[in-house]
Amino acid sequence: MKLVLHNYWRSSASQRVRTALNLKQLAYEYVAVNIVTDENLGDGYRAKNPQAQVPTLEVVEDDGTSVLLTQSVPILEYLDERWPDPAILPASPLLRARARALAEIVNSGIQPHQNLPTLRTLKKHGLDEMAWPVPYIANGLAAYAKLAAATAGRFSVGDAPTVADLCLIPQLAAARRFGVDYSQHEVLVRIEKNCLAMAEFANATPEAQPDAPKGK
Amino acid sequence: MKLVLHNYWRSSASQRVRTALNLKQLAYEYVAVNIVTDENLGDGYRAKNPQAQVPTLEVVEDDGTSVLLTQSVPILEYLDERWPDPAILPASPLLRARARALAEIVNSGIQPHQNLPTLRTLKKHGLDEMAWPVPYIANGLAAYAKLAAATAGRFSVGDAPTVADLCLIPQLAAARRFGVDYSQHEVLVRIEKNCLAMAEFANATPEAQPDAPKGK
Numbered sequence: 001m002k003l004v005l006h007n008y009w010r011s012s013a014s015q016r017v018r019t020a021l022n023l024k025q026l027a028y029e030y031v032a033v034n035i036v037t038d039e040n041l042g043d044g045y046r047a048k049n050p051q052a053q054v055p056t057l058e059v060v061e062d063d064g065t066s067v068l069l070t071q072s073v074p075i076l077e078y079l080d081e082r083w084p085d086p087a088i089l090p091a092s093p094l095l096r097a098r099a100r101a102l103a104e105i106v107n108s109g110i111q112p113h114q115n116l117p118t119l120r121t122l123k124k125h126g127l128d129e130m131a132w133p134v135p136y137i138a139n140g141l142a143a144y145a146k147l148a149a150a151t152a153g154r155f156s157v158g159d160a161p162t163v164a165d166l167c168l169i170p171q172l173a174a175a176r177r178f179g180v181d182y183s184q185h186e187v188l189v190r191i192e193k194n195c196l197a198m199a200e201f202a203n204a205t206p207e208a209q210p211d212a213p214k215g216k
Numbered sequence: 217m218k219l220v221l222h223n224y225w226r227s228s229a230s231q232r233v234r235t236a237l238n239l240k241q242l243a244y245e246y247v248a249v250n251i252v253t254d255e256n257l258g259d260g261y262r263a264k265n266p267q268a269q270v271p272t273l274e275v276v277e278d279d280g281t282s283v284l285l286t287q288s289v290p291i292l293e294y295l296d297e298r299w300p301d302p303a304i305l306p307a308s309p310l311l312r313a314r315a316r317a318l319a320e321i322v323n324s325g326i327q328p329h330q331n332l333p334t335l336r337t338l339k340k341h342g343l344d345e346m347a348w349p350v351p352y353i354a355n356g357l358a359a360y361a362k363l364a365a366a367t368a369g370r371f372s373v374g375d376a377p378t379v380a381d382l383c384l385i386p387q388l389a390a391a392r393r394f395g396v397d398y399s400q401h402e403v404l405v406r407i408e409k410n411c412l413a414m415a416e417f418a419n420a421t422p423e424a425q426p427d428a429p430k431g432k
Contacts (some may be wrong), residue, residue: 050362050363051321051356051359052356056403060417069323071317071320072317073320073324074317074319074320077313078310082309093298094283096293096294097290100293101286101287101290103286104287104289104290104323104324107320107324108287108324108327108328109328111326111332112324112328112329113328121343125343127343140267142266146266162224
């Protein structure tokens with residue numbers, strides 16, 4: 001079995017999947033898709049991913065058959081079902097619901113308002129694309145912090161990383177990029193520190209990727 | 217055990233959960249939260265849901281303890297884990313990934329760009345809030361149709377309703393509201409017809425809810 005991840009260094013959805021692959025010690029081939037130069041909009045990539053989004057995870061089985069998986073959160077769920085150890089979802093239905101809800105605060109509540117196509121559309125309409133995502137990020141992280149306060153140990157839900165943390169870490173980097181201060185949310189600062197102390201998270205950050213600009 | 221669904225008749229995320237509850241034959245108490253008059257923004261509702269969004273599912277156990285669940289897709293996953301019959305996810309990891317990816321095309325790919333807070337923000341900035349969501353809906357449904365063509369039977373993935381269909385049906389109603397014609401996507405038209413022929417889907421539509429305007 002071979003895994004090929006079509007992704008982009010600074011894509012937060014890509015980072016979620018890279019982190020999960022690292023946590024599960026699954027080696028993968030890194031294929032860079034430059035979404036800034038619209039490489040994703042070509043027919044070649046669209047054939048892999050009709051939404052023309054990154055990431056796409058290609059799973060090539062030993063018999064040569066392969067499948068293309070899209071949408072980062074469903075990819076995380078797939079990885080956890082097929083390679084359950086270590087788990088990235090808690091054991092109980094309630095805590096699984098908590099972890100997934102935190103992930104969705106980022107995935108559907110914040111990220112769609114700050115991703116590249118949205119920023120381009122805002123700019124086209126003469127709006128300040130650096131200001132638009134700010135309330136979504138600030139309110140989303142405040143809700144995240146409030147809910148996580150009830151479940152967090154060293155990570156967002158308990159003492160092991162879950163899908164929630166996989167979504168949170170790239171979102172906190174985006175918060176910094178858009179100038180949203182989250183230092184008042186002590187629980188987020190603590191979780192970020194604990195995550196980034198792990199090689200599995202650190203090696204998945206944008207700066208550590210082969211297609212990241214050199215020498216920054 | 218008692219279920220209380222805090223929701224709004226026209227909320228597409230609420231409709232997903234209502235449909236799941238119907239499919240699983242789980243009775244629930246309907247509590248209307250009027251998001252048009254900002255009832256969700258008050259402290260009372262915010263205490264239940266820090267994001268001030270609908271739906272919130274309250275699960276009251278027989279011993280009197282209760283939990284509040286937020287975010288529609290995680291609620292669907294919770295319902296399927298706790299009350300697995302009938303399943304709203306397929307059995308195999310691959311088909312589960314397919315169903316979840318279709319659901320996410322709607323949940324994170326389209327819906328955030330057409331929900332009430334976004335429409336209000338667009339209006340505040342002098343943008344045409346009826347035009348803004350159109351490309352997201354058109355492109356999202358085209359991608360959905362393309363992926364579903366490979367998995368659909370009577371429903372989006374095979375011959376039983378899944379989380380994909382629960383997200384698709386309210387999204388197709390929203391497409392009509394925003395003037396997006398999807399009749400060229402035969403697979404969507406067929407799935408919609410098969411879903412709405414089921415009482416579980418029909419009884420979850422906005423028009424069938426107790427807080428819907430009368431006499432339309």
